[in-house]
Amino acid sequence: MTDHAPQPVERQLPSEEAGELLSLVRDIARREIAPRAAEQEESGTFPRELFALLSASGLLGLPYDSEYGGGDQPYEVYLQVLEELAAARLTVGLGVSVHSLACHALAAYGTKEQRAARLPAMLGGGLLGAYCLSEPASGSDAASLHTKAEREGEGWRLTGTKAWITHGGIADFYTVLARSGGPGAKGVTAYLVPADAEGLSAAAPERKMGLKGSPTAQLHFDGVRIGEDRRIGKEGQGFAIALAALDSGRLGIAACAVGLAQAALDAALGYVAERRQFGRPIGDFQGLRFLLADMATAVEAGRALYLSAARRKDAGLPFSRQAAMAKLLCTDNAMRVTTDAVQVFGGYGYTADFPVERYLREAKVLQIVEGTNQIQRMVIGRQLLGPESR
Missing domain, CATH: 2.40.110.10 (Butyryl-CoA Dehydrogenase, subunit A, domain 2)
Incomplete structure (x- = not known):
């Protein structure tokens, strides 16, 4: 089978600068991340040199203040960068999200002297x-x-x-x-x-x-x-510092989940475009088209929800409940989309010769990290019913 190049996601970005940033990220993902993703995941290799490249490119401090080496980017843009990185390799997207989470306490609660002394190296000095x-x-x-x-x-x-x-x-x-x-x-x-x-x-x-x-x-x-x-x-x-960081971190996980689901959808579409059964392309069968439609809808719904929560954060509005909702929906959807992608591939999907079995294994952990999805439901329910609820 020949390689199927997925089409870039059509995005509504707030500025021309953001568009250029996403183009840079897609180029790094295509050249530096995706080609070695399967091999390095199988061997358990962490791409430390890649994180040095991301740091040098200004991608490890995007949502933070440029005074300390950050990128001054709104969360709406930062999360879409995470999505692109995770679509190429979840280890990378998740790693950037975790690094940003680790910088949050100092950036948001440190003294000016503490930030000046340590934050530049953390955001753009090659540290992890x-x-x-x-x-x-x-x-x-x-x-x-x-x-x-x-x-x-x-x-x-x-x-x-x-x-x-x-x-x-x-x-x-x-x-x-x-x-x-x-x-x-x-x-x-x-x-x-x-x-x-x-x-x-x-x-x-x-x-x-x-x-x-x-x-x-x-x-x-x-x-x-x-x-x-x-x-x-x-x-x-x-x-309190931890909870504030987790609200932002849950949005990072949501974006990574959408990236992983998008990668699974792209792989499924590529397979359907070439696979034939009963003398016809398998994409001609209505049952498969319905499955792909549900997968695509789940990806788009997750993206819309995490971006809505991010825009609330950027506007200075409360977003804790929306972050929990985004983490819940996006990670549950990623589990379903990757499972369906394996089904589209049939027996081939169950082999390591194609990436969808890896996507399925990776999706599961996203329902657990940064607070299990049961915890997200508790957070959402408590906020819906008020502080007196338990």
Whole structure:
């Protein structure tokens, strides 16, 4: 079978600059990401050199202030960049989203001195970040984390274990949420920890069904000492910082899910364009056309929802509920679209000779990360019924 080149997604962008940015991203995706995606995922290779290229191209700090090396791009544009990257390889799109999440605390809550000292290197200096909230015994229940932060002299001492950390063991810095006070959400504080801090180590990466090129590992903090200047925000403000970051991060996951679903749809359309059965192109069969129509509708619906939420964020409006809705719908749709793409390919779809089986395995994790989809439903329901609901 010959290669089928998918048509670029028709996008409504807010500026000519945004259009040029998306063209650059598509060019990098086509030349640098997609050609090696299948091989590197199979071998479990993380493309660190590619992230250096993305950093040098200004793509790791797009939604942040240009004063500190960011791109001054609205979320509406940044998320569409993520979508394009994820369509080429989810490891890359998700990696950029996680890096942006790791920069959020410092960018939004750091002092001017902290931002000036560290943010330029994080946004455009080739560094890679990770976000440390989950623990072995506290995933969805983030307010019950146990990693301790204790005052020691002029700084802090961190002890505990973080789990399910994307880029764990390969990142240059970690945004860490740790318990500095009493129980519950009010006892959590945020810290920025360098990867070379003494006492910080990573376990072997988890063995996952998908996203094998993106390392996920536990991190162990064995009395890690950091200075007071690495505390982000006020003491006890960490949980609020985490929630604010997760609202934005959920939009990143939604965009990545749409990119993955778009890739699966494109692959299915390419296969249908060439495959013949019973002396006819299989695209002539109404049952298959209906399946493709449902897939395309799911992709478009997800894109419209995450962009609507992003525009609320850009306008300074509340968007927490809309972010949860976008994460829920886009990731559920990605699971359905990738499953249907395998069905379109028939037996071939179940083999590693075609990318759709990988897309299916990758889609599953998007229903889990940044808060499971059951958690998203809780967030949405609570906001619909008011703060008194449980």
